[in-house]
Amino acid sequence: MLGQLKRLFSTTASRLALPQGVPVAGHLRLPRSLVAVSGPDSSKFLNGLLTIRPPDAPEGVSTGKYGAMLNSKGRVVFDSFIYPAHGSPLLAESLPGVDVANCYLLEVDTELADRALRVFNFYKLQSKITVSLAANLGVWFAWNDEADLDLGSVGETINNCRLSTLDERAPGLGARAIATVDPFENVGSSVQLDVYRLRRYLFGVPEGSAEIVPDKALPLEYCMDYMGGVEFDKGCYVGQELTIRTHHHGVVRKRVAPLVFTEPGEAIPEDLYIPHEMQVGPGDEIFDAKPLPNADALGTTPYTMPSPASQSASDSISPFKGSSPFPLRAGARPAGKVICTLGNVGLGTIRIDKLGHDFKIGDISVTGLTPYWWPESATE
Incomplete structure (x- = not known):
């Protein structure tokens, strides 16, 4: 790192x-909210909306993934980290009555949480999914510029699925975790x-x-491709056409x-x-x-628009009658x-x-x- x-x-x-004011290690809670998308069609549903494939829950520590949702014109609706939380006891406790067997948590800006709910319900159609807000859970961030963060001790674990991830938008940036209380309290100071x-x-x-x-x-102008937030070899998703065309044929x-x-x-x-x-x-x-x-x-x-007297007949009169309004x-x-x-x-x-x-x-x-x-x- x-x-x-x-x-x-x-x-x-x-x-x-x-820089002044940035300690070598620190932690804090972020102003981010969590939207839960659960049900048999959750993976297929999100795959058609996000710029990345929804991550699965393989054996290992880092399971969250950075991505975004675009509108039909290829503009960003919200940026997000997506966590597979299939069967997580932490999620089951936070969302009683919700089937969390096939569930993803999407971390979005708190200001956009309500919009994310509306957008998902708009695109839901016949998909067998449930969309809800995981209001009891928080998003925490930590970094340590002198040692690697031990994510093995962070978050709830079931079937090798941890609700935490290295923030790989840039190497050495830090790590994120979902919890009800601060899981990084021993990492540096609270900031x-x-x-x-x-x-x-x-x-x-x-x-x-x-x-x-x-x-x-636009996702490419905001370096989402550099940060691993856009996959160019996945299937279709909302806003894909402009993004793919710019990547392969356009210029950023x-x-x-x-x-x-x-x-x-x-x-x-x-x-x-x-x-x-x-x-x-x-x-x-x-x-x-x-x-x-x-x-x-x-x-x-x-x-400054020149006076008619200072202009020659050839440059003062446009074909459309009148002086040109454009600078010389x-x-x-x-x-x-x-x-x-x-x-x-x-x-x-x-x-x-x-x-x-x-x-x-x-x-x-x-x-x-x-x-x-x-x-x-x-x-x-």
Whole structure:
């Protein structure tokens, strides 16, 4: 397991120590809810909706799997971890009266739990399944950058099925478990949610509805293929057509990557993180720091409609009668957009061919980092 954040990134900046506020080991409960899908058709039903095959429960420890559900246009509805919980006594106790012999637990953002229930019931049709909310169970996360986590001692076990998994979206990120009480209480110290967010941002891993905006985010732009959340050799599922076509024939021009913001003239701190907030926020557009000739600081060219007297007959009148409303030269396109921030770090979508360039948002300098776990082909 990679235990040092100083090897997380490939960039021109000098390299990193462990960021302020991120302990070597820690644990917390996540704001995630659990939806139970049970019944004889549960595996077949989920296979037709998710970007991955529902995991089975083989002998071993790590059984959970990362994936997502898309809408018919190939946009993400929610990201999820899927756990096979067939016959789990923990689940039977939490959901009395529900047949848990063939059951999966899907971990989703709490803000999207009700929508997940509605979507599953909408697609249910004649499938022999039951969909319910496992309200008594929680999702816990832990990491230890100095030692491997022992998942063998975590979670309830029956038929070699543990309700826990390594979080393999990025190597060394941590582990997750489902329980009624904290199963990681002996792993480091209890931390606040912002510490978990900071750790994810530095790894370049988005999560939840605030970062993976429902019905807008494309799975490949959000690196779900890099994180093992999309299988390209499985059968049909909702939203598959656009995803497969982009993978095989299209080009993914933008991807989510870590961002570091600095004040004018300020160097990137060695440990990257500074707690104070910057004057940037979600939705802010990122521009190349090197403007076009005669362009403003953001690389755009101001345009003022010339008066009719200053125009020649050949360039002042369009075929449709009247002056053209378009600039004489196009300004620079944004290189990306901010998704989320915490202090002076965050996540944003960045054009891959622009990674390594200098960016700006107004007077704020922006540095895009390439996570170490991206495949080498990502930036070619």
